[in-house]
Amino acid sequence: MTTNHIQKPAIHVQGLEKSYKELEVLRGVDFDVARGSIFALLGSNGAGKTTIVNILSTLLRADAGTASVNGFDVATKAADVRESISLTGQFAAVDEILSGRENLVLVARLRHLKDPGAIADGLLDRFALTEAAARRVSTYSGGMRRRLDIAMSLIGNPPVIFLDEPTTGLDPQARIEVWQAVRELAENGTTVLLTTQYLDEAEQLADRIAILHGGRTIVNGTLTELKQLLPPATVEYVEKQPTLEDVFLAIVGADRKEGDAGNDRKCNTDE
Amino acid sequence: MTKHFLGDTAVLLGRSLRHITRSMDTIITTTIMPIAFMLLFVYVFGGAIDSGSDSYVNYLLPGILLITIASGISYTAFRLFLDMKSGIFERFQSMPIARSSVLWAHVLTSLVANLISLVVVVLVALLMGFRSGAGVPAWLAVAGILILFTLALTWIAVIAGLSAKSVDGASAFSYPIIFLPFISSAFVPTDTMPGPVCAFAEHQPVTSIVNAIRDLFTQRPVGTDIWIALAWCVGILIVAYIFAMVTYRRRIS
Numbered sequence: 001m002t003t004n005h006i007q008k009p010a011i012h013v014q015g016l017e018k019s020y021k022e023l024e025v026l027r028g029v030d031f032d033v034a035r036g037s038i039f040a041l042l043g044s045n046g047a048g049k050t051t052i053v054n055i056l057s058t059l060l061r062a063d064a065g066t067a068s069v070n071g072f073d074v075a076t077k078a079a080d081v082r083e084s085i086s087l088t089g090q091f092a093a094v095d096e097i098l099s100g101r102e103n104l105v106l107v108a109r110l111r112h113l114k115d116p117g118a119i120a121d122g123l124l125d126r127f128a129l130t131e132a133a134a135r136r137v138s139t140y141s142g143g144m145r146r147r148l149d150i151a152m153s154l155i156g157n158p159p160v161i162f163l164d165e166p167t168t169g170l171d172p173q174a175r176i177e178v179w180q181a182v183r184e185l186a187e188n189g190t191t192v193l194l195t196t197q198y199l200d201e202a203e204q205l206a207d208r209i210a211i212l213h214g215g216r217t218i219v220n221g222t223l224t225e226l227k228q229l230l231p232p233a234t235v236e237y238v239e240k241q242p243t244l245e246d247v248f249l250a251i252v253g254a255d256r257k258e259g260d261a262g263n264d265r266k267c268n269t270d271e
Numbered sequence: 272m273t274k275h276f277l278g279d280t281a282v283l284l285g286r287s288l289r290h291i292t293r294s295m296d297t298i299i300t301t302t303i304m305p306i307a308f309m310l311l312f313v314y315v316f317g318g319a320i321d322s323g324s325d326s327y328v329n330y331l332l333p334g335i336l337l338i339t340i341a342s343g344i345s346y347t348a349f350r351l352f353l354d355m356k357s358g359i360f361e362r363f364q365s366m367p368i369a370r371s372s373v374l375w376a377h378v379l380t381s382l383v384a385n386l387i388s389l390v391v392v393v394l395v396a397l398l399m400g401f402r403s404g405a406g407v408p409a410w411l412a413v414a415g416i417l418i419l420f421t422l423a424l425t426w427i428a429v430i431a432g433l434s435a436k437s438v439d440g441a442s443a444f445s446y447p448i449i450f451l452p453f454i455s456s457a458f459v460p461t462d463t464m465p466g467p468v469c470a471f472a473e474h475q476p477v478t479s480i481v482n483a484i485r486d487l488f489t490q491r492p493v494g495t496d497i498w499i500a501l502a503w504c505v506g507i508l509i510v511a512y513i514f515a516m517v518t519y520r521r522r523i524s
Contacts, residue, residue: 057365087365093358109282
């Protein structure tokens with residue numbers, strides 16, 4: 001992370017191609033992600049979002065094109081790339097048999113950090129998991145698991161974080177908690193590449209949005225730029241009905257606001 | 272990244288060992304089948320089998336130990352498969368660690384788990400009347416052969432764990448290996464078997480390994496069997512390791 005890397009974009013992708021046997025998944029993907037920004041890759045299932053994330057996190061090799069993360073080429077400087085990133089995969093990659101705290105300590109030790117216990121305790125506190133710290137992860141709710149998963153990705157403060165569909169399968173409350181965590185990351189200068197199939201998620205979080213379709217990034221811009229691609233808005237008067245999400249959050253939000261007390265209590269009885 | 276290999280392997284080994292100590296049932300179920308075979312053969316069939324040995328449990332134990340290992344390694348494939356499936360394998364692979372330490376941690380865990388199972392089976396055999404006058408060097412030699420055999424089969428399990436598409440597939444590969452001792456000198460002397468079966472039994476790895484361990488236990492001079500046994504173990508180990516590495520590279524690139 002020398003100064004000449006700071007000038008370059010955090011992620012640079014050009015002409016990326018990848019096929020699985022006959023199936024062409026990526027057919028020339030280009031995009032740049034500026035440092036400290038949140039970039040959303042939007043696409044339907046099977047559009048190739050995970051393939052891009054896997055190439056960028058050195059789990060998969062591209063057939064053609066170049067990609068660099070934090071100034072390091074993913075093909076030739078894979079080890080440096082791995083020093084610079086954290087991957088939060090599509091399914092919360094946590095160890096179910098270990099406790100939440102043990103999961104965090106494990107990652108801290110694998111990142112060769114000093115005082116893994118203190119790092120774990122700090123993150124448990126930050127993600128409201130202190131009460132559940134000593135419990136096996138198999139007793140956690142989906143939202144708690146995802147929070148732990150993201151907490152594990154923050155260990156060692158990597159400058160670039162990949163979040164592959166971080167809110168798929170979460171309830172609305174847990175989704176908002178994840179969004180909050182992602183916003184805090186960007187505020188602290190971390191670059192976030194986020195994939196999602198939810199349009200509102202990209203709208204809520206991302207500084208820039210790219211839409212992946214047919215193996216290419218067909219649009220790439222800020223939300224405002226993307227909106228300008230549509231015909232100008234017409235003014236209509238419509239009675240604003242609360243959405244089901246508004247109703248859900250209004251009803252359950254009240255008693256879940258106090259930390260995750262509701263969530264934890266439910267799991268305690270499960271044990 | 273190789274400078275961290277030992278440290279990373281130790282950390283990941285600690286993780287998988289916790290899996291084992293928190294689910295001791297995997298050790299128990301590993302030992303149930305070999306112990307059941309041992310009871311069945313000693314107390315049901317044993318009286319009618321002319322093994323040429325004064326104590327059938329003494330004759331039987333070496334083969335039972337190999338069956339214990341064969342059933343134990345299916346858990347190695349199972350644990351590796353679960354890591355692949357849950358995404359934690361990818362998490363480790365995307366971290367700045369010595370990548371191969373993920374596999375080595377599983378291999379060493381397999382060794383520890385199998386050694387525990389073997390001790391349990393030997394203790395049960397002692398209760399059933401197994402006795403050996405073998406001294407420390409002979410026991411160490413037996414342990415050495417069993418460790419080598421475990422490592423060889425563990426790398427086969429790694430191939431299965433990495434390439435399986437389902438949980439069943441990850442453990443099914445061990446069935447033929449569990450069956451192999453039945454067509455060997457493990458339960459009965461091979462000379463009563465019909466020609467082709469006898470030829471197969473005489474030239475498959477289990478027979479030489481069983482004979483070598485049996486000779487060590489009964490303090491008979493070990494003949495060429497021990498060298499054939501070691502050659503089989505090392506040969507299987509090398510071939511399985513190479514194929515496991517090929518499978519592994521295919522999975523991570």
